[in-house]
Amino acid sequence: MSKYNEESSFLSRLYKERTGYLFILPQFILFFGLMIYPIISGFHMSLYKITLKKETFIGIDNYVRLFQDESFIKAIMNTILFVVTVDTLSIVFGIIVSAAIFNKSNKYVSFIRGCFYIPVAVSMVVMTVTWTFLFSPSQGLINFIIGSFGGDPVNFLGDENLVMPIIIFVTFVSNIGQVIVLYVAAMLGIPNELFESAELDGASKIKQFTHIIIPLIKQTSMFVFINQTISVVKIFVVIQLLTNGGPNHESVTLMYYLYEKAFRMNNQMGEAAAIGVIMFLVCLGISLVQLLMFREKSNKKILNITSTKRIPSREEKV
Amino acid sequence: MKTQSSVSEKILQAVIVFLAVLNLFPIYWLISNTFKYSSEITKMPPDWFPKRFVIDSYIDIFTSTNAARWLLNSLIVAGVSTALIVLVSTMASYAFSKLKFRGRNFLFAIFIGTLMIPKESYIVPLFGFMRDLHLTNTYSSMILPMVALPFGTFLLKSFFDSIPDEIRESGKMDGASEWTIFYTLIVPMAAAGIAALFILEFVKGWNDYLWQLVMSKTDEMKTLMVGITSLMEDNRPDMARKLTGASISAIPMIIVFLSFQKYFTKGIAAGAVKG
Numbered sequence: 001m002s003k004y005n006e007e008s009s010f011l012s013r014l015y016k017e018r019t020g021y022l023f024i025l026p027q028f029i030l031f032f033g034l035m036i037y038p039i040i041s042g043f044h045m046s047l048y049k050i051t052l053k054k055e056t057f058i059g060i061d062n063y064v065r066l067f068q069d070e071s072f073i074k075a076i077m078n079t080i081l082f083v084v085t086v087d088t089l090s091i092v093f094g095i096i097v098s099a100a101i102f103n104k105s106n107k108y109v110s111f112i113r114g115c116f117y118i119p120v121a122v123s124m125v126v127m128t129v130t131w132t133f134l135f136s137p138s139q140g141l142i143n144f145i146i147g148s149f150g151g152d153p154v155n156f157l158g159d160e161n162l163v164m165p166i167i168i169f170v171t172f173v174s175n176i177g178q179v180i181v182l183y184v185a186a187m188l189g190i191p192n193e194l195f196e197s198a199e200l201d202g203a204s205k206i207k208q209f210t211h212i213i214i215p216l217i218k219q220t221s222m223f224v225f226i227n228q229t230i231s232v233v234k235i236f237v238v239i240q241l242l243t244n245g246g247p248n249h250e251s252v253t254l255m256y257y258l259y260e261k262a263f264r265m266n267n268q269m270g271e272a273a274a275i276g277v278i279m280f281l282v283c284l285g286i287s288l289v290q291l292l293m294f295r296e297k298s299n300k301k302i303l304n305i306t307s308t309k310r311i312p313s314r315e316e317k318v
Numbered sequence: 319m320k321t322q323s324s325v326s327e328k329i330l331q332a333v334i335v336f337l338a339v340l341n342l343f344p345i346y347w348l349i350s351n352t353f354k355y356s357s358e359i360t361k362m363p364p365d366w367f368p369k370r371f372v373i374d375s376y377i378d379i380f381t382s383t384n385a386a387r388w389l390l391n392s393l394i395v396a397g398v399s400t401a402l403i404v405l406v407s408t409m410a411s412y413a414f415s416k417l418k419f420r421g422r423n424f425l426f427a428i429f430i431g432t433l434m435i436p437k438e439s440y441i442v443p444l445f446g447f448m449r450d451l452h453l454t455n456t457y458s459s460m461i462l463p464m465v466a467l468p469f470g471t472f473l474l475k476s477f478f479d480s481i482p483d484e485i486r487e488s489g490k491m492d493g494a495s496e497w498t499i500f501y502t503l504i505v506p507m508a509a510a511g512i513a514a515l516f517i518l519e520f521v522k523g524w525n526d527y528l529w530q531l532v533m534s535k536t537d538e539m540k541t542l543m544v545g546i547t548s549l550m551e552d553n554r555p556d557m558a559r560k561l562t563g564a565s566i567s568a569i570p571m572i573i574v575f576l577s578f579q580k581y582f583t584k585g586i587a588a589g590a591v592k593g
Binding site: 013014017019020021023024026027028030031033034035036037038039041042044045097100101104110111112113114115116117118119121122123124125126127129130131132133134136138139141144148173176177178181182184185186205220223224226227230231233234236237240241255258259262263269272273276277279280283284286287288290291 | 327330331334335337341342345347348351359360362363364405407410412414417418419420422425427429430431432434436437438440441442443444446447462463465466468471496500521524527528532543546547550557560561563564565567572576579586587590
């Protein structure tokens with residue numbers, strides 16, 4: 001009897017709250033159908049050998065085979081190298097440039113930020129086409145400049161030792177704008193009073209940088225780290241156009257290897273799905289860090305709101 | 319001491335200006351070369367500015383490739399996906415921010431948890447799914463997976479959170495329906511956030527590449543990004559055509575960015591600082 005009551009009150013509550021469910025319904029149908037379902041089905045596919053005719057269950061064989069595959073190990077090492085160098089370069093360069101410009105006039109900030117952001121807005125595809133042209137052995141501007149200083153032309157994209165540095169460089173310069181936008185916004189949010197009192201205490205610019213700016217933008221740095229890591233992990237076009245993963249799979253990454261297995265080779269969909277699962281797990285792990293940060297921050301929010309109300313920040317002043 | 323620090327400050331600013339302009343140079347080089355004769359592009363030493371300003375490369379690419387069709391496809395994919403994203407995520411984020419229902423926090427946690435998952439990681443099963451539905455080589459297959467992503471809902475929720483609950487309650491007192499309250503009272507107050515989302519998503523849709531590449535099977539269904547890279551992989555056409563394809567895609571984005579810089583910076587910062 002009491003169970004029946006509970007159930008009906010549960011249903012009537014659902015009915016009473018139907019507006020909320022209806023408002024989220026369109027987003028949720030798409031989210032579950034085209035994101036959650038494919039993710040789950042990816043785990044499933046990764047346990048099968050998939051050919052055009054049939055699918056055979058093979059357990060974790062796809063994973064075992066991947067970890068015995070030299071090119072896959074190379075792809076993992078390259079992806080790690082790629083992420084670590086692009087993240088480090090972006091954070092260091094982003095903080096320095098942003099700290100140097102954020103307290104200047106609005107126009108100046110917009111100009112510098114705009115110069116760095118336009119390559120992001122025009123996309124990796126366009127930037128990669130452009131850099132392919134610049135690096136081209138015979139028609140490229142870079143070899144012309146090297147030549148005019150008396151150097152010999154360099155075959156940038158055919159040299160095993162140069163391909164990864166070039167891919168890292170092109171990715172870094174095409175993405176740095178995003179990082180600068182984030183850091184400038186974070187630094188503009190630091191209450192001006194902190195800098196004024198530091199100035200009165202005679203703290204040097206460098207002291208202000210290490211004692212005020214760096215600690216107060218820690219959360220932004222964390223976000224930049226997560227965001228850059230994931231955008232680097234999924235980078236594809238730079239490798240496709242600059243090197244096609246070559247020479248000798250020297251510049252292959254997880255993303256590129258997944259594409260190659262899925263769409264360039266026959267009957268390797270299962271292994272491609274397994275690479276996707278590995279990428280998913282890495283990104284999910286990083287996402288959970290983000291979730292924990294979000295939790296922590298919502299608790300702090302109340303404090304932040306009261307403090308920004310009292311002290312006018314630079315943003316409000318401008 | 320004072321003068322020394324201002325000198326080093328000036329040097330620092332000069333270096334930054336130099337690097338900022340240098341960072342833009344590749345785009346200048348791309349676009350300026352598309353206004354030269356194709357024979358001048360590979361000339362060494364190069365002309366730093368086009369000697370004569372010609373549009374031959376543009377005439378060539380529009381007459382001898384499907385570039386006009388690719389441009390239209392990109393507009394459709396970016397435009398429709400943006401409109402749908404704005405619609406579904408405005409509704410969902412309103413519910414998450416202002417309406418009370420069982421499981422709300424749990425569902426939103428799933429959203430946040432999957433926020434950073436790139437669709438590239440599940441491209442293989444998604445491809446299989448679209449093939450089973452016979453949707454490959456259609457606009458729907460390029461558009462819908464972008465609408466499924468939770469970013470828009472996440473971004474807008476923070477804008478809705480900053481709107482006081484009293485506004486909704488006063489609408490309720492006047493006897494307005496939830497839908498009326500939503501689009502006459504609340505949506506206009508979140509207009510800045512919606513505009514930022516609109517611009518960010520349009521650029522994202524325009525610049526999306528890998529998924530469009532695996533979904534487009536025929537030349538007519540290629541988007542501009544896919545078209546450009548197919549020109550790159552073709553050894554036959556000259557550099558002029560390759561660069562012009564990239565330029566056609568870049569120029570609209572530069573215009574969008576310069577016109578709406580404020581929304582870009584606002585949207586990107588909101589997606590980060592609030593999360």
